Amino acid sequence: MTDGDGGTRWTRVTTAAELMDAVRDEAPAIHVDGTLRGMPMLTLAPGVRLRGGTLVFGARGLRLTRDNTLEDVTVHCPDHEIAVGNTGGAGAAGLGTLTLRRVRTRGQVLLLAADDVRSGHVAVEGLTVEAADLRGRAARPHGFGVDALQGAFTLWNLHADPAAVITAELLDIAAGSAAEPVRGSGVFVGGHGSWEGTGDGGTVRVGLLRTGEIHTDGGIPEGTPDLISGGVFVISGARVEKVHTAGSVTTYGQNDMVLDNWGQVVDWEATAPVTSKGPSGIGFVNFGDIDRLDVRAPLTTHGVGARGFNVYEGTLRHAAFDSITTTGDGAVGVQVSKDLPYLDIRGDLVTAGGIGSSLVRGVQLDLAATALSVKPGGRIGRMTVGGRIAGSGDGVVTVDVDGALDRLTAGGGIRAEGRGADAVRLAGAADRRLDLSGVEITAADGRTVVHAGE
Known part of the structure; x- marks a missing residue:
């Protein structure tokens, strides 16, 4: 059955047999009525549009070729299968x-x-992946000592040749739910990367990546040192003008990062909560290059070794947060290992926990739940905190600086609330330059400021 709609002649199908015939005959526009079952994987010829209905497959679903459009359609497959993919052959x-x-x-x-x-x-203009299980995928990018699980939505350029370029506009992509989180990463965008994790070949260039609500649990076994997932993951070889996480992003499992960057991003904005509920997760972690990061919603982590914000590698010019709260042994609030010219936290930076195991560059290490840690080689140029910097772990320093911290203001002061806990420890360049005279510093059962060698 065919009908016209806005100048397009649509072939209407109401059975699986009619759909298979329309696909085989390369009907240019196919409208599905109702729920159809029992089809094998279907490959749409170049230029074919398909809209409407629900398609239920027992294995793989739809395969796109070139200049295809899917619109207002639901595709159901077993969770471990590919519901929508594409060809790559001759x-x-x-x-x-x-x-x-x-x-x-x-x-x-x-x-x-x-x-x-x-x-x-x-071009994506509204996509919801209700469920997906990516744990069995053999192809995984590697970098910084770990493999990364693919995402419920994955756009990936595998070419080693830099002349291979994919462009994209990716709007309103959601994945998983609190009741049924994705088993793997949520949204994954990347190009070709080296074993070390740097882009070295084909690229994916995105104007805007905007995500909706995302829930993931990678199902990674406890203690695994070399496998991670991410709620929203920009992988090596991706170049994104703007990332906007407009919906809340929540991860639940071991080594599940919430927001993770290995690529190049000009502007990353989060306007909904960023939450990790599993051990060794991180709210936001950067290994790539970002000009400006602004998290305008609470960032919270719960779990042993689940840190708030990490700058491990790469560059980040300006980072801003509403608040950062971590709960768990080894759950560092902010850890900086590279140069960070500007860091602003509009509210509080608060940690609660002692010493615990956390994943660091592919190795499980014992960390203290320090609110602010500047590592050797790391530097923060100017740090402003509107609220308090506080730690409540026993024997844990609240602010621990082995690198450089040029300027620090904290409207609510610096507090060490645990037993035997010091408020500030200064070493390296910070011990010589940092002026804390305008900051109220208190320690309930420890020293306010400790200098290197004391």
Whole structure:
């Protein structure tokens, strides 16, 4: 059955057999009525549009080729399968423009630049991946001592050739739920990277990546040192003008980062809560390059070794947060190992915990739940905290500086609330330069300021 709609002649299908016939005959526009079951994987010919209905597959679902559009369609597969993917073999050429508009899936959305696919554009305007299990995927990027699990939505350029470029606008992508978190990463965008984790080949260039609500649990076994996942993960080889996490992002498992950057981002903004509920998670961690980060909602972590904000590698010019709160042994609030010119926290920086194990660059190490830690080689140029900097762990220093901290203001002061806990320990450049005369410093059962060698 065919009908016209806005100048487009749509082929309407109401059975699995009719759908398979329409796909085989390369009908240019297919409208699905109702729920259809029992189809094998279907490959849409170049230029084909498909809209409407619910498609239920027993294995893989839809495979796109070039210049395809999916609109107002639901695709259900087993959680470990690919609900929407693409071809990469001979004849695929570039992707053209692949468009996903108001699409829902069970199963992964996996779009790859591989084999003959070396160019193209991906446009997402509303995508919800209700459930997906990525733990069995053999292909994983490696960097900084760990592998990273693929995402419920994955856009990945696998070419080693820098001339292979995929562009994208990725709007309103949601994944998982509190009742059924994704088993793996949530949103994963990346290009080709080296074993060390730096981009060294084909790229994915994104204007805007905007995400909705995301829930993930990577299902990583306790104590695993070399595997992670991320709620929103910008991987090596990705270049993003703006990331906006507009919905809350929550991770639940071991080594589940909430927001993680290995790539290049100009502006990263979060306007909804950032939450880690598992051990060795991190609220925001940077290994790549970011100009400005602004988290305009609470960042909280719960779990042993679950840190708030880490600058391990790369560059970050200006980071700002509403507040950072960590609860758990080894759960550092802020840890800086590189140069960070500006750090602003509008509210409180608070930690509660003692010493515990945490994943650091592929190794499980014992850390103290320090509110602020500046490591050797790290530097913060100017740090302003509107509220208090406080730690309540026994024997844990609240502010521990082995690197450089040029200027610090804290409207609510610095407090050490645990037994035998010092408020501030200064070593290195900070011991010589940092002026704390305008900051109220208190220690309930320890020293207010300790200098190197004391």
